[in-house]
Amino acid sequence: MNTVTAAPVRAEHPALRPGPAKTWSDTLTLARRNLRHMAREPFEPVIALSMPVLMVLLFGYVFGGVMSPTGDETDYRAMLVPAMIVMVMFYGIAGTASGVARDTSLSVMSRFRTLPMSPAALLWARVLTDMLRAVAEVALLLGVGLLLGWRPESGAAGAAAAVGLLLLFRLSLVCAGVLLGLVMPGPDTASMLVYPLAFPLTMLSTSFVPAQAMPDWLAPVAEWNPVSSVVTATRELFGNPSLPSDSWPAEHAVLLTVGLSLVLIVLVVPPTLRRFARLNR
Amino acid sequence: MTDPDSGRARVQGFDTVGHGDQVRARIGLTGQYASVDELLTGRENLEMFARLHGLTTSAARERAEALLSDFDLAEAADRGSRTYSGGMRRRLDLAVSLLREPDVLFLDEPTTGLDPRSRMQVWETVATLVREGTTVLLTTQYLEEADRLADRVTVVDHGRAVATGTPDDLRARVGGLRLDVLVHDPADLDRTGELLGSALGAAPSVDPPGLRVEVPVTDRVRALMHASHALEGMGSRIADLDVRRPSLDEVFLSLTGHTTAPTETVEAVR
Numbered sequence: 001m002n003t004v005t006a007a008p009v010r011a012e013h014p015a016l017r018p019g020p021a022k023t024w025s026d027t028l029t030l031a032r033r034n035l036r037h038m039a040r041e042p043f044e045p046v047i048a049l050s051m052p053v054l055m056v057l058l059f060g061y062v063f064g065g066v067m068s069p070t071g072d073e074t075d076y077r078a079m080l081v082p083a084m085i086v087m088v089m090f091y092g093i094a095g096t097a098s099g100v101a102r103d104t105s106l107s108v109m110s111r112f113r114t115l116p117m118s119p120a121a122l123l124w125a126r127v128l129t130d131m132l133r134a135v136a137e138v139a140l141l142l143g144v145g146l147l148l149g150w151r152p153e154s155g156a157a158g159a160a161a162a163v164g165l166l167l168l169f170r171l172s173l174v175c176a177g178v179l180l181g182l183v184m185p186g187p188d189t190a191s192m193l194v195y196p197l198a199f200p201l202t203m204l205s206t207s208f209v210p211a212q213a214m215p216d217w218l219a220p221v222a223e224w225n226p227v228s229s230v231v232t233a234t235r236e237l238f239g240n241p242s243l244p245s246d247s248w249p250a251e252h253a254v255l256l257t258v259g260l261s262l263v264l265i266v267l268v269v270p271p272t273l274r275r276f277a278r279l280n281r
Numbered sequence: 282m283t284d285p286d287s288g289r290a291r292v293q294g295f296d297t298v299g300h301g302d303q304v305r306a307r308i309g310l311t312g313q314y315a316s317v318d319e320l321l322t323g324r325e326n327l328e329m330f331a332r333l334h335g336l337t338t339s340a341a342r343e344r345a346e347a348l349l350s351d352f353d354l355a356e357a358a359d360r361g362s363r364t365y366s367g368g369m370r371r372r373l374d375l376a377v378s379l380l381r382e383p384d385v386l387f388l389d390e391p392t393t394g395l396d397p398r399s400r401m402q403v404w405e406t407v408a409t410l411v412r413e414g415t416t417v418l419l420t421t422q423y424l425e426e427a428d429r430l431a432d433r434v435t436v437v438d439h440g441r442a443v444a445t446g447t448p449d450d451l452r453a454r455v456g457g458l459r460l461d462v463l464v465h466d467p468a469d470l471d472r473t474g475e476l477l478g479s480a481l482g483a484a485p486s487v488d489p490p491g492l493r494v495e496v497p498v499t500d501r502v503r504a505l506m507h508a509s510h511a512l513e514g515m516g517s518r519i520a521d522l523d524v525r526r527p528s529l530d531e532v533f534l535s536l537t538g539h540t541t542a543p544t545e546t547v548e549a550v551r
Contacts, residue, residue: 018302030329030333033321033325036321040320040361041320108316108317109316110310110312111312111330111377114309115330115334116302116305116334116335117334
């Protein structure tokens with residue numbers, strides 16, 4: 001402590017405007033930090049993952065007999081598995097938003113600002129971490145699905161397309177979550193806001209019940225709900241049975257999901273970058 | 282780097298606005314509140330910030346190891362930094378700001394809220410860094426700290442620099458030495474003041490609650506001789522007699538003329 005003996009590293013200063021290589025290495029450094037955070041405070045990912053699983057167990061086993069449109073409980077549970085994965089993808093937005101809100105409100109941010117690092121790496125690291133998390137979640141939930149009797153009926157290509165679609169959807173939500181986290185006053189607000197919004201949005205869809213079973217004024221809301229499109233598209237690509245519907249969104253579910261995801265990304269990225277640039281000033 | 286409200290700042294010749302990256306590569310910063318990642322261990326913090334500074338993975342590992350032992354943190358290296366005491370966290374923060382041996386180190390009230398032992402350790406570290414060629418700019422509310430560490434002190438009062446100089450320069454501004462005489466009985470204060478005033482030829486100021494009479498003097502030995510001669514007749518009624526330099530607290534009070542918000546900037550330049 002009394003003498004600073006560590007070898008000097010003054011030598012030469014690093015590349016002054018961080019190039020792509022430094023940005024990438026900063027991104028990996030920070031992504032590792034995010035993964036450590038997740039491992040040390042796993043409450044949020046665990047809740048985001050377990051709630052949909054519990055809901056599927058509840059609907060699949062408790063209400064299964066009454067709810068199934070075909071009368072076959074196993075069919076109904078197979079139908080719920082894609083809905084379950086979509087819900088988990090959706091709830092992940094809370095983790096993204098609160099992670100970004102925490103980073104930008106934390107005193108560590110003032111430290112980051114004094115470093116010769118690429119500021120954008122903070123955002124890239126968040127996107128990378130949450131996409132890794134999404135891949136792990138999808139893998140885990142497919143395992144749960146197999147245990148529940150769900151099977152991908154469309155072969156490897158169909159299953160790969162379904163997973164790709166889920167990840168594209170998740171990417172658009174991660175982008176939205178980053179913006180949300182930058183706008184929110186703090187990490188708690190971010191997660192407190194997401195659940196009350198996400199819960200009705202996932203329930204008011206064709207995830208669990210066909211739109212025909214709803215009152216006339218509610219049915220179009222559920223049919224046009226983007227969550228319905230994603231769930232229907234996933235069922236379609238996995239070759240699973242869908243809840244009967246002849247609405248336009250249900251018939252063009254894959255197209256609609258890809259389109260919505262891309263539109264969301266295009267809409268959300270510019271304000272995110274503007275907002276983040278202002279933060280770094 | 283934040284845009285300035287007005288004016289400009291240069292670090293080692295580089296403008297903070299135009300050449301922020303050049304400046305960032307040369308400075309270290311430790312704020313008033315330790316800005317380390319609380320979910321990471323001490324070692325993970327150091328390695329992460331070293332990587333962000335542009336060190337290779339192996340260089341980062343070595344540097345972290347060296348700083349952990351320099352800063353007495355080797356034992357706690359693999360514990361979460363949120364379990365650290367205030368002093369340990371401050372030391373970790375200081376270690377992080379020294380990862381790349383900065384040319385200029387900024388310390389914002391580095392010892393606020395620390396126990397005396399940790400404060401001493403921070404002081405020793407700063408003194409070592411300055412000896413080894415780092416320029417340190419630190420702010421403090423403790424004038425004793427400024428007196429001890431700084432080559433140049435700037436006194437800031439309500440956002441304005443009111444005086445700059447070495448600690449001795451600043452002392453000289455409010456006059457050289459002080460003769461302090463303490464008595465046992467408040468009734469003796471006036472008599473003591475009169476005797477000292479005529480013996481030393483200067484106006485005494487009396488501090489009744491402190492049972493103290495104070496006279497500004499210039500020569501230490503002459504003052505002590507004259508004073509003890511003048512007070513000889515009072516014998517054991519005198520409790521204490523001493524000549525001292527004014528403290529920087531007194532300097533501050535006389536420079537600002539009030540007691541509120543003593544914020545002060547210190548530069549320990551080399």
